Amino acid sequence: MIESLGSLMQGLAVAISPMNILYCFIGCAVGMLVGVLPGIGPTEATALLIPLTYGMSPVSAIIMLCGIYYGGMYGGTITSVLINTPGEAASVVTCLDGYPLAKQGRAGVALKVAAYGSFVGGILSIFGLVLLAPPLADWALKFGPSEMFALLVFGMCMVVGLMGKSLIRGLVSIFIGLLLALVGMDTVSGAVRFTLGSNQLVGGLSIVTICMGLFGLSEILVGMENLSQTNKVSSVASSKLRKGEWGPTIGSIIRGSFLGFFMGLIPGTSSAIPALISYSMEKRLSKHPEKFGTGIPEGVAGPETANNSYVGGAMIPLFTLGIPCSPTIAILMGAFMLHGLTPGPTLFIENPIVVWGTIASMFVGNVILLIMNVPLANVWAKVAQIPNKMLYPVVLIVAILGAYTVSNSMFEVGIMLVCGVIGYLLKKLDIPMAPIALVFVLSEMMERSILQSIKINKGLSGLYNSPICMTLLILSVIILIASLFAEYSNKKSRFLTSDDE
């Protein structure tokens, strides 16, 4: 452990050389930019920029590409808060409280809390990476298809917490998400489903396109109705937290850090899962769960922290075993190989400078992002003041461009527009949107993992023979019963007392 810290210091010396700081800055800035623009996420940006790194030294190249990765995680928050359009799946839950905050003129609070949370999450997870890497990586390998399925069931139960006022409407939303996830080729059987004979749908729908339509476009359509009224945010409220908001926010940041880190270790997860679980967990632990969704800072802080600390966790399997845990990490792995480095335990021995330089640069990158984001939060917050008449066309253009870049085709734009209209209708029916997007992400993995588990074990024995699996499944059942019970008693009390709804 002491040895690790010593190596980390050496790495820090590499990371704070002026050129590497510059590359780290460029990476973070590019990452932020692509995070802000929907369509191109950090995965695509990393892939597209790899060829530019040919001429650089391996350390600088990797530092820059990592910067894009976590910079993108920061950037995704901005659009979620300001225009209710998540640039990637991990930011879907940020919309839930971030956008209401922006509507109250408190976008600055949301962005600042997210920046602080991301910083703490990032730094803590890097410490985890330095101190705990090897034993944890082996533990994480225990997550096979059966355990993955149980984890996803757990995640699905968490979605119940996001359902808003009515259980029935929440279920409708969940089933829409499931239905959308069924489109395309099923990897297990190779069967093509619900594509209406279209070649373009064989690969399934893209989460980015769906999010931009359901969240962004539908918001514009609803907003168009009252365009003549000037119900604008009158002023930008103070971007400071109010008294009494500090406690829960700090708590959610710390819990989010640990959650994200451990989720990052598990191969095959995505950063949307820790964000989702963090939000549900905060809501459950909160003294005032009914305020979630109306714009409270801890609803933004927890998930944003979790999706950043996920990055540090996800680096562990890459560095120790050569396993890419997520699509972006897979591309980073490609970048390592392009520079003649094979990620894995031998990398620590053969190229300690690269490994520790990269890890140390993540500290530097998080500091850079904090410096960039906290003052910027006030600038971004002013965007919320732009009159809708001017803001909407810009958002529309960005959304169309984003949808086009998903696969460079107008087909995705068409899907986005259809999703926008569906989103508008759902909004009119008061059906929550977040479960659609999250269930879409989870159910695809869930279906695959259960089918794999059944095939490997020739039945369901994989589920009850694994302790991890059983624990997760039992927890899921408890949560489900608890939330159904809460819903029931809530309804009863509302029925007795409420007359304002």
Place this chain on the structure above:
Amino acid sequence: MKNSKLFVLFLVVVFGMLVLSGFSSVFAADYPDHEITIVVPYNAGGASDMTSRIVATGMQEALGQTILVVNKPGGSGGVGMSEVRAAKPDGYTISYIPVEIVMHETLKLSDLKSDDFDYIGQLTLVPSALTVAVDAPYNTVKEFVDYALAHPGEVTIGNSGAGSIWHIAATYLEQVSGAKFNHIPFDGAAPAVTALMGGHINAVTVNAGEVLSGVEAGKLKILAIMTEERDPNMPDVPTMKESGFEVVIGGWGGLGVPKGTPADVMEKLSASVEKATASQEFKDFISQRGMVVNYKNSTDFTKFVADQTVFFSDLLSKMELGG
């Protein structure tokens, strides 16, 4: 007078047409006079994408024109390739052609046929490697197959998706050896390798490059690769053939243009690809990714594609995929 005016007009028109046609023939001789697009029918960042981008850099130098690389993923490569097939056969729209082109017709993935394209050249060969956990009770293919024969249907082999080339490779081994495996599809090769490392499955038959890290980490061992000859990157690993199983199968990638592209354009493109694949940069990248540089010129690649079409149609029709 009137007639002579008409005659002058006639001359002008004829002269104009000559000049224009002259110009256009000059244009053809000057191919390429504007940027060229390479369509990659897969996502950015994958092996096909990176291969195309590096080749594009080399071709760009040889042709003196900018080459754009565009990703059009979807439908097992069907979306991107269909688009190139429908493009003008003028050499300005090129497709990256993966091994899947020879399967589209048989597997009914799309209406693409392998003779929809003129082939510029082959770039790479992507060998399949039979890989198992390092502590597995078998050290050779023979032992592995014997074990599988003794435990029919119990040995689990991971692949990168139902009907993928690695699934077909495992099924081919099944056919040749007479063993019966339990095929487990994953969403890409990397998750399959991860599951192998975690002990959730017994073997994988994916691209050798995907398992290299695991081998170096001391978690996995490669029993054999399914190429004709040993791979210079891993000289200690025997081929399936050496081990007594006639299994030669793998992925490959090349470049193609829509059918009917002029011969002189084809020649220029082919020459630029030959140059690009010979560069050290390309060779280094390909071998680090566990692939093999395998340049074939237009004629040889065309013949190779035709042979592979017959081979795979035959193989696939005998297989029961999707189970």
